Amino acid sequence: MNLRIGAFGRQESAAVVLIAAFFSGCFGIDSGVLYARGNASWIVQIIAVVQALLLFEGTVWVLRVRGGNDLSALIGTSRIKRFLAIPLILALILAAMQPLESFLFTITQYVFTDSKQVTAMLYLAPCLFLLTALGAETLVRTARILLPILLLSVAEALLSGIGEYHLYRIHPIPFGEPLQIFTQAGSAQIRAAAPLIALLCIGEGTQDRMAMRSAGRIGMIAGGLLAATALFALSMTFTYTQLKDMPSPFYRMLVEVRAENPTLRLDRAVLFLWLSGAILSAAFYLYAASVLYAKTFGVRDVRPAALCMSGIAVTLILVLYYDSEITETIREHLYRDAWVLIAVPFPLILLRFKRRKPCAASS
Amino acid sequence: MRRFILILLFLLLLSGCMQSKNIDEYAYVLNVGVERGTTMPYLVTVLISVPGGTEDTKVENTVVSAEARSFSEAYETLNAAYPSRLSFARASLLAIGEDLAKDGAQTAFLDFAFGKPDLWQNLRVVAVKPPVRDVFEGWISDADPSLRKIKTAVGDLSDESGMTADTGFGAYTEAIGDKRFDAMLAYAGANEYRLNPDIVGGETYPYTGGSLLVESTLKTSTAGSAVFDGDRMVGVLDGRHTMETLMVTDAFRKGEMHFTLPDGSTMRAALYRMRAPRIRLKNGEATVELRLEADVLEPKTLPMERNALKAYLETQLETELAAVLKALQRVNCDAMGFGRFRAKQFRSAADWEACDWKAEYRTLRVSFSVTLMLSHGMKGA
Numbered sequence: 168m169n170l171r172i173g174a175f176g177r178q179e180s181a182a183v184v185l186i187a188a189f190f191s192g193c194f195g196i197d198s199g200v201l202y203a204r205g206n207a208s209w210i211v212q213i214i215a216v217v218q219a220l221l222l223f224e225g226t227v228w229v230l231r232v233r234g235g236n237d238l239s240a241l242i243g244t245s246r247i248k249r250f251l252a253i254p255l256i257l258a259l260i261l262a263a264m265q266p267l268e269s270f271l272f273t274i275t276q277y278v279f280t281d282s283k284q285v286t287a288m289l290y291l292a293p294c295l296f297l298l299t300a301l302g303a304e305t306l307v308r309t310a311r312i313l314l315p316i317l318l319l320s321v322a323e324a325l326l327s328g329i330g331e332y333h334l335y336r337i338h339p340i341p342f343g344e345p346l347q348i349f350t351q352a353g354s355a356q357i358r359a360a361a362p363l364i365a366l367l368c369i370g371e372g373t374q375d376r377m378a379m380r381s382a383g384r385i386g387m388i389a390g391g392l393l394a395a396t397a398l399f400a401l402s403m404t405f406t407y408t409q410l411k412d413m414p415s416p417f418y419r420m421l422v423e424v425r426a427e428n429p430t431l432r433l434d435r436a437v438l439f440l441w442l443s444g445a446i447l448s449a450a451f452y453l454y455a456a457s458v459l460y461a462k463t464f465g466v467r468d469v470r471p472a473a474l475c476m477s478g479i480a481v482t483l484i485l486v487l488y489y490d491s492e493i494t495e496t497i498r499e500h501l502y503r504d505a506w507v508l509i510a511v512p513f514p515l516i517l518l519r520f521k522r523r524k525p526c527a528a529s530s
Numbered sequence: 531m532r533r534f535i536l537i538l539l540f541l542l543l544l545s546g547c548m549q550s551k552n553i554d555e556y557a558y559v560l561n562v563g564v565e566r567g568t569t570m571p572y573l574v575t576v577l578i579s580v581p582g583g584t585e586d587t588k589v590e591n592t593v594v595s596a597e598a599r600s601f602s603e604a605y606e607t608l609n610a611a612y613p614s615r616l617s618f619a620r621a622s623l624l625a626i627g628e629d630l631a632k633d634g635a636q637t638a639f640l641d642f643a644f645g646k647p648d649l650w651q652n653l654r655v656v657a658v659k660p661p662v663r664d665v666f667e668g669w670i671s672d673a674d675p676s677l678r679k680i681k682t683a684v685g686d687l688s689d690e691s692g693m694t695a696d697t698g699f700g701a702y703t704e705a706i707g708d709k710r711f712d713a714m715l716a717y718a719g720a721n722e723y724r725l726n727p728d729i730v731g732g733e734t735y736p737y738t739g740g741s742l743l744v745e746s747t748l749k750t751s752t753a754g755s756a757v758f759d760g761d762r763m764v765g766v767l768d769g770r771h772t773m774e775t776l777m778v779t780d781a782f783r784k785g786e787m788h789f790t791l792p793d794g795s796t797m798r799a800a801l802y803r804m805r806a807p808r809i810r811l812k813n814g815e816a817t818v819e820l821r822l823e824a825d826v827l828e829p830k831t832l833p834m835e836r837n838a839l840k841a842y843l844e845t846q847l848e849t850e851l852a853a854v855l856k857a858l859q860r861v862n863c864d865a866m867g868f869g870r871f872r873a874k875q876f877r878s879a880a881d882w883e884a885c886d887w888k889a890e891y892r893t894l895r896v897s898f899s900v901t902l903m904l905s906h907g908m909k910g911a
Contacts, residue, residue, distance in 0.1 A: 204878075204879050204880065205878060205879030205880075206879075293539070331700075333870075335710065335867075335870035335871070335873065335874065338870075338873045338874045338876070338882075339873055339874070339875075339876035339877060339878060339879055339881070339882045340877070341877065341878045341879060342877045343876075343877030343878040343881070344877075344878050405704070406704060406707075406708050406710070407879060408707055408708050409703070409704060409707060409708070423698075423700045
């Protein structure tokens with residue numbers, strides 16, 4: 168078996184989960200959907216993180232009861248569960264697509280304004296393919312190295328905007344529509360739960376179930392809450408009416424808060440730093456999807472699957488880029504309704520189906 | 531060997547910027563102005579800076595105009611008519627002609643995608659008395675070829691004196707697209723033109739852009755502010771009334787005011803913000819509490835008993851604030867931003883959107899309460 172999982176510690180696992188949780192939480196959003204009926208984005212993010220953690224804790228508990236280190240142990244050889252793994256693989260591919268799509272748009276819209284998406288993707292795709300194919304150990308150790316500088320850049324971006332934050336912009340907070348908040352939190356599960364599902368897929372590499380659990384907790388709480396903080400900062404910079412028509416709100420925030428700031432024009436440097444974080448997150452999800460596929464269906468080498476998953480993600484991003492009514496509808500559904508891909512199969516995978524007793528051998 | 535191949539592969543990614551151009555192929559647009567055209571809807575005027583090649587070659591500033599139906603058309607026309615390729619990446623000031631702003635016709639013109647054509651959202655926006663060309667030419671000075679100081683001066687004038695508003699493009703578009711407050715832009719004009727009077731009334735000189743009685747190398751002055759109802763410019767506030775409006779929006783830091791005392795003499799005081807204004811809004815009534823420090827600069831001795839003077843100044847400021855608000859309500863402009871507090875009372879965006887805030891605003895009753903901490907020559911001018 169060449170699954171390229173390797174072995175790594177709690178710090179590395181927590182780092183990759185943190186980065187993925189932050190980038191999915193902040194850059195995996197569709198402004199048109201999230202801010203269509205007011206701005207509760209940061210509340211939605213917190214609720215989504217809590218839901219994702221409950222799902223994760225439940226899975227780890229089931230793993231402890233039944234024995235096993237990763238999600239594939241729960242799937243086992245059951246045909247139904249194998250079938251149920253497919254939506255999870257799709258969910259991970261979608262989770263990988265969301266931040267990448269956002270960055271591709273930002274780069275072509277604001278940086279290389281004369282370039283097409285395909286051209287820009289030609290530069291991004293090799294990094295994605297390579298990282299995905301190199302496997303978990305490379306991914307998590309790169310995440311550990313990148314984490315301090317990414318955190319520093321996020322802190323700098325958030326702190327440099329303090330002068331532009333105004334609390335009045337967060338109003339009206341839609342507390343009068345709690346159902347809407349919970350619906351949005353449910354829709355956010357693709358971006359909130361994906362880091363933990365990916366960690367569960369590569370659980371074998373964390374060497375110990377308890378190490379995996381604490382890495383998941385640390386990474387998710389830190390990354391998820393950092394994303395909530397960033398979303399809150401964003402809400403204090405723009406009103407929901409501005410945000411719902413804003414495709415790359417974080418880049419806009421980077422640019423707009425720096426009018427009289429010494430960090431003016433550092434925005435592009437920060438953007439490319441964040442791009443590396445987004446590629447890493449996407450590679451993490453795609454690799455996890457490949458491992459889940461390989462383990463579930465008994466494929467002995469993860470690399471063809473990894474390259475294939477990356478190819479699917481890249482192709483779908485480029486296809487969905489075409490400005491047509493159909494692609495717009497698909498995109499909207501992917502951001503709003505794709506949570507079903509996790510919510511339906513995951514509880515069923517956790518259940519234990521009773522096996523039919525073998526017939527007694529006829530004497 | 532594998533590492534070597536990988537390094538070679540990654541070298542491909544270090545190929546530098548896509549479609550790079552040398553810096554001397556560009557001319558940089560510093561100011562963009564738009565006003566009503568004669569044959570087409572818009573007349574777009576840009577102030578272009580051509581960087582000097584050597585130390586002996588000075589930076590040259592030129593003003594170029596083109597009529598167009600949209601920003602992108604103006605961009606293409608100007609590029610076709612100018613020998614260098616125009617870059618808007620360094621543009622930092624957007625001037626909106628008063629003639630256009632009075633009908634709100636600038637909104638359609640400014641409705642272009644952010645980032646194209648490389649215009650930054652942090653442009654400083656000013657309203658100007660047309661022609662824009664005269665305003666831009668009035669700003670050109672050998673002492674400040676990059677116009678950097680002039681633009682900084684607008685911000686500084688707002689921070690140091692409160693005599694004008696310093697509004698970025700982001701805040702301007704927020705005001706246009708949202709009903710929480712109305713835009714208030716710095717007002718500029720060529721000195722030779724007489725501008726519109728202040729909407730509050732009373733003494734309009736000093737401090738209304740373009741009507742300053744000055745002799746200067748600069749032929750354009752910036753002072754006072756233009757106020758909007760949505761995207762329509764509905765009037766002008768002079769420096770003093772701008773200062774009072776900024777006190778309520780919490781954009782005021784410090785500034786000087788002259789007060790006429792009961793005996794007819796005048797007193798000059800420096801005012802400082804002590805804390806953020808406290809605004810409460812309930813059932814169509816609002817209270818605004820302002821706390822300021824007033825440092826009496828002239829005359830050298832306090833002209834009245836301290837408590838009596840304090841009460842007199844507080845009452846005078848409250849009366850003036852009420853007059854400014856009344857004038858703003860008359861033109862349907864919520865420049866003081868009471869809508870920000872009204873929005874807090876809603877628990878769903880749909881309800882807030884359904885609320886006709888502007889109708890409520892016109893009948894809003896506001897009581898101002900100013901508390902002054904009086905000092906005498908402590909901080910200096």
